[in-house]
Structures are given as C-alpha cells and as structure tokens.
Amino acid sequence: MSGDLGPRVAMAAAQKFIATFDDVDLLLVGNEQQLRSLAPTKKTFSPSRITYFHASEIVTMDDDPLAVLRHKQNSSMWCTVESLKNNLADACVSAGNTGALLAISKHLLKTFPGIERPAICKAMPTEKNVTYFLDLGANINCSAEQLHQFALMGSVLALSTIVMPRIALLNIGTENVKGTDIIQVAKTLLQNDPRLNYCGFVEADSLFSGDADVIVCDGFHGNIALKASEGTANFISQKIHRTFNKNWIHKLISVIIWPLLKQLRTELDPAMYNGASFLGLQKTVVKSHGNANQKAFMQALIVAREQVIQKIPARIQQQFLVKPSL
Amino acid sequence: MSGDLGPRVAMAAAQKFIATFDDVDLLLVGNEQQLRSLAPTKKTFSPSRITYFHASEIVTMDDDPLAVLRHKQNSSMWCTVESLKNNLADACVSAGNTGALLAISKHLLKTFPGIERPAICKAMPTEKNVTYFLDLGANINCSAEQLHQFALMGSVLALSTIVMPRIALLNIGTENVKGTDIIQVAKTLLQNDPRLNYCGFVEADSLFSGDADVIVCDGFHGNIALKASEGTANFISQKIHRTFNKNWIHKLISVIIWPLLKQLRTELDPAMYNGASFLGLQKTVVKSHGNANQKAFMQALIVAREQVIQKIPARIQQQFLVKPSL
Numbered sequence: 001m002s003g004d005l006g007p008r009v010a011m012a013a014a015q016k017f018i019a020t021f022d023d024v025d026l027l028l029v030g031n032e033q034q035l036r037s038l039a040p041t042k043k044t045f046s047p048s049r050i051t052y053f054h055a056s057e058i059v060t061m062d063d064d065p066l067a068v069l070r071h072k073q074n075s076s077m078w079c080t081v082e083s084l085k086n087n088l089a090d091a092c093v094s095a096g097n098t099g100a101l102l103a104i105s106k107h108l109l110k111t112f113p114g115i116e117r118p119a120i121c122k123a124m125p126t127e128k129n130v131t132y133f134l135d136l137g138a139n140i141n142c143s144a145e146q147l148h149q150f151a152l153m154g155s156v157l158a159l160s161t162i163v164m165p166r167i168a169l170l171n172i173g174t175e176n177v178k179g180t181d182i183i184q185v186a187k188t189l190l191q192n193d194p195r196l197n198y199c200g201f202v203e204a205d206s207l208f209s210g211d212a213d214v215i216v217c218d219g220f221h222g223n224i225a226l227k228a229s230e231g232t233a234n235f236i237s238q239k240i241h242r243t244f245n246k247n248w249i250h251k252l253i254s255v256i257i258w259p260l261l262k263q264l265r266t267e268l269d270p271a272m273y274n275g276a277s278f279l280g281l282q283k284t285v286v287k288s289h290g291n292a293n294q295k296a297f298m299q300a301l302i303v304a305r306e307q308v309i310q311k312i313p314a315r316i317q318q319q320f321l322v323k324p325s326l
Numbered sequence: 327m328s329g330d331l332g333p334r335v336a337m338a339a340a341q342k343f344i345a346t347f348d349d350v351d352l353l354l355v356g357n358e359q360q361l362r363s364l365a366p367t368k369k370t371f372s373p374s375r376i377t378y379f380h381a382s383e384i385v386t387m388d389d390d391p392l393a394v395l396r397h398k399q400n401s402s403m404w405c406t407v408e409s410l411k412n413n414l415a416d417a418c419v420s421a422g423n424t425g426a427l428l429a430i431s432k433h434l435l436k437t438f439p440g441i442e443r444p445a446i447c448k449a450m451p452t453e454k455n456v457t458y459f460l461d462l463g464a465n466i467n468c469s470a471e472q473l474h475q476f477a478l479m480g481s482v483l484a485l486s487t488i489v490m491p492r493i494a495l496l497n498i499g500t501e502n503v504k505g506t507d508i509i510q511v512a513k514t515l516l517q518n519d520p521r522l523n524y525c526g527f528v529e530a531d532s533l534f535s536g537d538a539d540v541i542v543c544d545g546f547h548g549n550i551a552l553k554a555s556e557g558t559a560n561f562i563s564q565k566i567h568r569t570f571n572k573n574w575i576h577k578l579i580s581v582i583i584w585p586l587l588k589q590l591r592t593e594l595d596p597a598m599y600n601g602a603s604f605l606g607l608q609k610t611v612v613k614s615h616g617n618a619n620q621k622a623f624m625q626a627l628i629v630a631r632e633q634v635i636q637k638i639p640a641r642i643q644q645q646f647l648v649k650p651s652l
Contacts, residue, residue: 062501127564137498140506172463172549175388180466180546204550205557220506221550223498224530228554231531236562236594238453243590253586257579264569268562 001030001058001076003095004291010095011038013297017305018049024305027089029053030076055079059096061290065103077101081108084283091284091304093275095292101285102138102278111280112313114320116143118280119150120219120287121157122226123303125273126210132157132165133207135219136226136276142218144185151190152319153279154214155197160310164197168212170221171201186216195319204228233270271296275303279316284308327356327384327402329421330617336421337364339623343631344375346624350631353415355379356402381405385422387616391429403427407434410609417610417630419601421618427611428464428604437606438639440646442469444606445476446545446613447483448552449629451599452536458483458491459533461545462552462602468544470511477516478645479605480540481523486636490523494538496547497527512542521645530554559596597622601629605642610634 001007007030018026028035032054039050055076059068072078077096083089085108094101102118111118121134132154139146151167158165169187171179178201179187190198202212204225217225244254244261254261266272270289274296278285284307288300307313327333333356344352354361358380365376381402385394398404403422409415411434420427428444437444447460458480465472477493484491495513497505504527505513516524528538530551543551570580570587580587592598596615600622604611610633614626633639 125561127561140498170550172466172546172553204553205560207554207557208561209557220498221547224496224547225550225554227498227530228533228551229558231533231535232555232558233562234531235451235453235534236559239593240590243586243593250586253583257583260569260576260579264566267565267569 001034001055002061002097003288004061005095005293007031007035008038009292009294009297010093010288011035012294013301014050015040016294016298017301021305025049025051027051027053027080027083029055029080029083030058031055053079053083059100061097063097063100065097065099068097068100069103069107072100078104078108081105081285084285085109090308091286093286093288093297093300093304095288095290095297095300098137098287098290101287105278105281105285109281109283109285112282112317112320115149115153115280115316116146118278119153120222120276121150121154121279122276123273124207126208128210129161129213130273131207131210131212132214133222133226134214134216134279135222137219137223138278139219141220142182144182144189147182147186147216147218148189148193149280149320151186151196151198151214151216152193153316154216155195156316156319157277157279157307157312158213159315160306160312162213165213166199166211167196167214167216168199168202168206170204170215170217170225172203174201174203176201182218190216230270233268237268269295271299273299275300277303277307277312279312282313282317284313327360327381328387328423329614330387331421331619333357333361334364335618335620335623336419337361338620339627340376341366342620342624343627347631351375351377353377353379353406353409355381355406355409356384357381379405379409385426387423389423389426391423391425394423394426395429395433398426404430404434407431407611410611411435416634417612419612419614419623419626419630421614421616421623421626424463424613424616427613431604431607431611435607435609435611438608438643438646441475441479441606441642442472444604445479446548446602447480447605448602449599450533450555452534454536455487455539456599457533457536457538458540459548459552460540460542460605461548463545463549464604465545467546468508470508470515473508473512473542473544474515474519475606475646477512477522477524477540477542478519479642480542481521482642482645483603483605483638484539485641486632486638488539491539492525492537493522493540493542494525494528494532496530496541496543496551498529500527500529502527508544516542556596559594563594595621597625599625601626603629603633603638605638608639608643610639 032052057075059077119135120138123130276287286304383401385403445461446464449456602613612630
C-alpha cells in the first residue's frame with residue numbers, strides 16, 4: 001500500500017509476475033477495494049492464484065518503527081509479515097518504510113539462533129557477475145561478531161551461484177593494518193573461519209569491480225556507500241540527458257543513436273538490481289526501493305521467488321548450526 | 327617524485343602552471359638531475375621563476391607514515407613541507423602517499439589553536455556550483471567537537487565563493503533523530519553556533535545535489551562516500567566506452583557524435599576536481615590524486631594558488647579566534 005508511488009506500481013508488477021511464473025501464487029495485502037480496483041479487468045490467469053487480504057491501516061514512509069510496532073498491528077505491512085509467520089506465504093515484498101518493515105519482521109519472524117540481528121543485503125552489478133553487499137543500513141553500530149555473522153549469511157547467498165565465494169571487508173585501505181579496531185577484530189574472525197573464503201579488505205571504489213563476491217560492513221558504512229553510488233549514477237545520468245537535449249542538433253543525434261542510448265540505459269538501470277533481502281530472518285523478506293517503478297518492483301518479486309527456491313533461510317540456519325573445525 | 331605516475335606528470339603540470347599564471351614562482355623538490363631532465367629544452371618563461379631543491383630520498387606509496395616521520399627526513403616530501411615551515415614557499419602540492427603527507431604536515435606545520443587535527447577537504451561538482459566535503463580520510467574516529475571544527479573550517483572555504491554557506495552533516499537519514507550518538511551531539515554543536523548556517527542532515531546521495539555548500543563527516547564515512555562515487559563513475563564510464571566500441575557500427579556512431587561525447591567527458595572528468603586540501607594546518611597543503619594526469623595535477627596546483635590568494639589558513643585561524651556570542 002505504501003512506497004513513494006503507492007499500490008498502483010505493486011499491483012502492476014504483481015500481475016506481470018504471476019503471468020511470468022507458473023509456480024507462484026499471490027497474497028495481496030492492503031485496502032481490498034482499492035487493490036481490486038487496480039486489478040486488470042481482463043483475466044489473464046486463474047483467479048485462484050490471487051488472494052486478497054484486507055488490512056485497514058497503512059504504515060507511512062514517515063512512521064516511527066517503534067510506534068508502528070505498538071500501534072499499527074492492523075496495517076498492511078504487519079499483516080503481510082504475519083502471513084509469513086502463519087505459513088500463509090513463503091516470502092513477502094514491500095516498498096514501504098524500511099525501518100518499520102525491519103522492526104516488524106524481526107519482531108514476528110525472529111532471527112535464527114546465533115544471529116543477533118538481520119542485515120540488509122543487495123546484489124550490486126559488476127563487470128562479470130554480481131557482488132552481494134551487506135549490511136546496508138539495518139545496524140548502525142556493529143560488533144566484530146555481527147560482521148562475522150553477516151559474512152556467513154552473505155556467503156550463503158553467494159553460494160547459490162558461485163563456488164567458494166570470496167568474502168571481503170569494506171575498509172578505507174587495503175593494507176592489513178588499516179581501519180577501526182572493530183574491523184581489525186572482524187578480520188581475524190573471518191580469516192580464522194574455515195567456512196569462509198576471506199580475501200581481505202576492499203575499498204568502496206571496488207563495489208562494482210567484482211574483486212569480491214561478498215562485501216561486508218556495518219549498516220552505516222554500507223548505507224553511505226550505496227547512497228553515494230546512487231547519487232553519482234543520478235548525477236551522471238542527468239549530465240548525459242542534458243547533453244543530448246541541449247539543442248535540436250543534439251536532440252536529432254540522440255534520436256539517431258537511440259538504440260545505443262537505450263542499451264546503455266538498460267544496462268545501467270537501477271531497476272535491474274532492485275530488491276534488498278533481510279538476511280538472518282526465519283523467512284524471506286525483500287525490500288523494494290521506495291521509488292521503484294513496475295519493472296523494479298517486478299525485480300524485487302523475482303529476488304524473493306529466487307530466495308524461496310534456493311531455500312536461503314534454511315541454508316543460513318544450517319550455516320549457523322555447523323560447528324567450524326577450528 | 328612520487329604518485330602513481332612519478333615526477334613526469336608533476337613536471338609537465340608545473341610548466342603549464344607557471345606559464346599560465348604570472349604571479350607564481352615554483353620550488354621543485356626531488357632528485358634534481360631527474361627533474362632537470364624532465365624540464366623543457368625550449369625556455370618559455372624566465373628561469374628565475376623556478377628553483378630546484380635536491381632531496382635524496384623518496385617516500386613511496388607503501389611507506390608507513392610513522393616510519394617516514396622517523397626515517398625519511400631527507401625525502402622530497404619532507405623537504406617540500408619543510409620549505410613551507412621555513413617560509414620558502416606559501417603552499418605545496420604532492421601526489422604522493424596521503425598518510426605520510428598528512429603526518430609530515432601535521433608534524434612540521436602544526437594546526438591552529440582550537441583545531442585538534444587537520445581534515446581532508448575536496449570540492450565536489452554539483453549542478454550549480456561545488457560542495458565542500460570533509461573529512462575524506464584524515465581522521466578515522468572523530469569526536470563531535472572535531473566534526474564541529476571541520477564545519478567551521480569548511481565554512482571558511484565555502485565563504486570564498488558563497489555568502490552564508492549552508493552546512494550539513496552526513497547521515498544515513500534526514501530525520502532529526504537519525505544517526506550515531508556522536509552525530510547527534512555534533513548536530514547540537516552546529517545548531518547552536520551562530521557562526522554556522524547549519525541546514526540539517528544530508529544523505530550520501532546528495533553529494534552532487536547542491537543541497538548543501540559544506541558536508542561534514544568523519545574520515546571513515548567521507549572516504550567511503552568519495553571512493554564509492556569514484557567507483558560508480560568508473561563503472562559507468564566503462565559501460566559507455568564498451569557500448570560505443572561494441573562493433574564497427576557503434577564505433578562509426580561514436581565518431582559521428584564525438585563532439586557530444588567529448589563534451590560529456592569534459593564535464594564529468596574527475597581531473598577537473600582534483601586537489602584535496604588539508605584544512606586546519608598553518609600553511610596550505612594540497613594533495614593531488616595519486617593517479618592524476620597532467621591536467622589533474624594542474625588543477626591541484628590551481629587549488630593551492632587559490633587558497634593562498636584567499637588567505638585560507640589565516641581566515642581559518644581567525645574563525646577559531648572569534649568567540650561566538652552564544
């Protein structure tokens with residue numbers, strides 16, 4: 001119901017999603033009347049695959065997470081996460097208030113034993129593949145032990161596509177002595193864990209280099225790196241747009257080379273990488289960017305489906321059950 | 327003598343610099359024979375404007391700053407900074423080891439009373455103007471008082487082009503309650519200082535938005551934001567390059583639209599914004615990016631000249647002498 005663009009985008013993406021994948025059913029939680037009014041008039045798939053679940057309240061983007069926990073238990077966000085707890089759904093996707101979604105998810109779904117708090121993890125595009133980057137803002141201050149837990153969770157996600165994923169710690173230099181005390185202790189924990197293929201420190205300019213398959217940091221650092229990269233991409237994209245719209249000659253040129261510009265736009269489209277996972281929870285919760293368009297929201301739904309198929313929560317639980325032979 | 331590309335780049339930039347600005351003389355510190363061999367054979371300006379100062383040692387990019395302080399007092403970097411201390415020069419520029427340059431500068435030049443440590447500050451391009459961003463890595467852990475000092479120093483720099491510069495704190499959200507305890511205390515200090523036009527928190531995606539004229543953060547956060555933005559710009563620029571070089575048709579198109587691509591490249595060229603200042607020192611020290619080309623090194627020299635003309639160190643000293651009327 002929330003996100004910057006409201007349920008219209010989520011509904012459009014949901015319809016595309018269910019039409020694309022035969023193996024999913026959808027539970028749509030929110031103001032039922034409003035949601036039904038957004039459904040297509042022409043049925044393109046079996047109505048039995050969609051269930052509406054009415055929720056009277058909405059968590060707004062400005063709501064305080066703790067206040068939501070106390071007072072918004074009839075909200076669509078709460079009911080969505082509760083449907084996972086009650087085994088009515090395998091995964092949920094929301095474009096709403098991140099802090100509230102995190103608080104509700106942690107409260108209702110719990111983390112697995114051995115995991116103090118969930119971490120927000122996102123796949124960043126690289127030249128060859130993707131790099132899993134966490135935590136992106138769930139935990140402002142992290143202990144070295146938490147960073148170690150994030151490394152274990154991130155490695156599970158990377159293992160679905162890569163054998164022996166390389167795990168790195170984000171730092172302000174690659175030299176062995178660099179960084180805060182917490183990062184230095186985390187380095188030792190990662191180095192000594194036989195479950196992890198620790199490959200050293202990386203700097204924030206390596207986010208897209210593919211030098212590591214998993215990059216671990218605290219939520220403050222991750223949030224800054226992610227936002228700085230978003231801001232830079234926006235700045236450059238505005239410059240490109242302005243250059244090609246400066247005058248009619250430039251506009252004409254941009255029409256001629258439109259296929260190239262379109263290809264470039266597709267390759268760099270942030271919608272392609274939408275969908276951040278809350279790792280460490282006992283069920284799959286995926287956060288879509290607040291301003292996600294239909295394509296981006298669809299991508300977040302695909303991330304959720306993939307994590308259910310890959311049984312990511314169970315495999316994370318397994319990772320924390322195994323006693324490492326130190 | 328150092329930097330990723332050695333003295334060749336610095337010498338070429340120095341020659342361009344002295345030819346462009348009538349009001350500067352140069353002191354070139356390093357291996358004199360090597361430097362002289364890089365000088366142009368054809369004299370384009372009075373030789374009296376260039377003085378060579380022989381230094382036998384070189385600080386390498388991998389040298390430990392503390393070891394440099396103890397054992398490399400004959401290095402070109404040490405002698406350069408010492409020339410400022412001895413009033414042989416008004417400002418120095420180096421593309422060498424940042425940590426070593428900072429340690430030597432702090433040791434020889436000292437900070438002004440009231441300033442605990444220098445901060446690294448850089449002008450970031452925005453749609454309208456520039457935003458001064460500090461600290462970019464000089465101080466891993468900063469107290470709220472240090473962040474306050476950075477705000478005062480940054481505001482002096484911004485005051486050279488802007489009346490009442492807007493000062494912001496980098497945070498992971500713009501809501502008033504967000505961030506670490508240190509950031510919360512710093513917010514109160516900035517809000518209550520009548521010398522500062524504090525405008526609130528900004529997120530890292532606002533680095534290029536022009537929403538603030540000065541953005542203040544600790545060196546760890548600043549370094550991550552700057553590097554993430556550099557990494558993103560590189561990633562996008564590689565994508566653009568690859569798109570326009572994919573096959574002969576694309577190459578042909580890129581030849582046709584070459585003026586547009588050139589304009590775009592010029593506008594986004596990081597060389598245009600090279601030159602980070604070590605603010606808080608009693609003299610002007612400017613750090614050029616290690617991999618700066620001639621144009622970028624020239625830009626760092628221009629930054630240094632500008633700060634001498636604007637008397638930035640004296641004005642920072644003044645800022646810390648004035649007792650705020652609280």
